[in-house]
Amino acid sequence: MILSESDLRDRAGRIRLACFDVDGTLTDGRLIYDGEGRESKAFHVLDGQGIKLLEENGVTVALVTARRNAAVQARARDLGLQHVFAGVKDKGAVLLQLCETLELTPAQATHMGDDLPDLPALLQVGLAAAPANAHPWVAERVHWQSRARGGEGAVRELCDLILDAKGLRQAVLDRFGVA
Structure with a gap:
């Protein structure tokens, strides 16, 4: 179902909501527990920068994950995200509800996920x-x-694709002093 380059850019240019799975998408999917049974996760800084750039350029970002974890909440706070859904059984229903809340259509949304619950x-x-x-x-x-x-x-690759398709690449670069 991979799209042609022009169809891909057209769809990416319409995105106003970007939803991301956590385990296996924002993380490498490994579950790491300490001796007390506390779970920890590693997040990539490039992904975080991409998420911030989307939000700064008018694209709402949401995390939608089946698991509940304090590390996810901490990362969401670090990124300033308002839409975090943990313990989700039906990611499709959450996505549709969020689209309705934000007065968007599903065609204006993207979801990135790695496994069957997505x-x-x-x-x-x-x-x-x-x-x-x-x-x-x-x-x-x-x-x-x-x-x-x-x-x-x-995640950063998808963020960059969306920003580029919206014609925002140079504006982003300008912000960082790149001519």
């Missing part, structure tokens, strides 16, 4: 995306797949 959301959005190491049954159903693996800059 399919209900991926099958409803205008731009379905997955990291390079997504499960094959997910990868064959998305419009676009990153070159990077989950937790290794995959």
Whole structure:
């Protein structure tokens, strides 16, 4: 279901809501527990910068995850995200509800996820995306797949694609003093 370059850019240019799975998308998918049973996660700084750039340029960002974890809440606070959905059983329903709340259509949304629980959301959005190491049954159903693996800059690739398709690349570069 991979799109042509022009269709991809057209869909990416319409995005006003970007939803991201956490485990396997914003992280490498490994679950790490300490001796007390507390879970920790590693997030890639490039992904965080991409998320901030989307938000600063008018694209709402949401985290939608099946698991509940304090590290996810901490990362969301660090990024200043207002839309964090943890313990989600039906990611598609959450996505549709968020679209309704924000007065957007699913065609104006993207979801990036790596495994079967992401399919209900991926099958409803205008731009379905997955990291390079997504499960094959997910990868064959998305419009676009990153070159990077989950937790290794995959989210940033999607953020950059959206910003570029909206014609914002130079404005972003200008902000950082690049002519």
